Amino acid sequence: xxxxILSLLVGFALCATACADSKPAVxxxxxxxxxxxxxxxKHFSTLTVNQVTVENKFFGKEYEVKLAGGGEIEFDKxxxxxxxxxxxxxxxxxxxxxxxxxxxxQNYPNHxxxxxxxxxxxxxxxxxxxxxxxxDLDLEFDSRYEFLRID
Numbered sequence: 113x114x115x116x117i118l119s120l121l122v123g124f125a126l127c128a129t130a131c132a133d134s135k136p137a138v139x140x141x142x143x144x145x146x147x148x149x150x151x152x153x154k155h156f157s158t159l160t161v162n163q164v165t166v167e168n169k170f171f172g173k174e175y176e177v178k179l180a181g182g183g184e185i186e187f188d189k190x191x192x193x194x195x196x197x198x199x200x201x202x203x204x205x206x207x208x209x210x211x212x213x214x215x216x217x218q219n220y221p222n223h224x225x226x227x228x229x230x231x232x233x234x235x236x237x238x239x240x241x242x243x244x245x246x247x248d249l250d251l252e253f254d255s256r257y258e259f260l261r262i263d
Contacts, residue, residue, distance in 0.1 A: 152185070
């Protein structure tokens with residue numbers, strides 16, 4: 113019995129070590145998946161890319177692009193964005209799901225979307241800022257871009 117428990121503990125320790133997340137490595141923009149490169153060219157061509165990192169995760173790779181001015185975009189292993197954070201600036205409208213953009217424009221006309229994140233459940237967490245930067249709202253949408261609530 114002791115051998116079985118010891119074997120299980122050693123096996124768990126080896127698996128945990130082998131599956132541990134790695135530290136991010138700096139890569140070139142050209143090393144991003146084609147989908148991510150296309151997204152950057154289409155929606156963020158006016159901004160300079162300061163740094164691109166890749167991190168190996170248990171279920172694939174994650175990419176992070178840091179933009180001039182402090183913004184960042186995260187991509188999954190396929191190059192699909194999972195988070196766009198432009199901090200105190202507006203995300204280009206062309207990069208946003210149109211239904212979410214329309215909702216914000218209709219219901220918060222003096223605000224802009226500064227951050228959007230794809231949640232694990234397929235929904236979206238959207239940060240909206242007032243034009244004068246004095247007020248922030250955190251809005252939640254479902255996977256069909258329907259407004260759920262203010263968080």
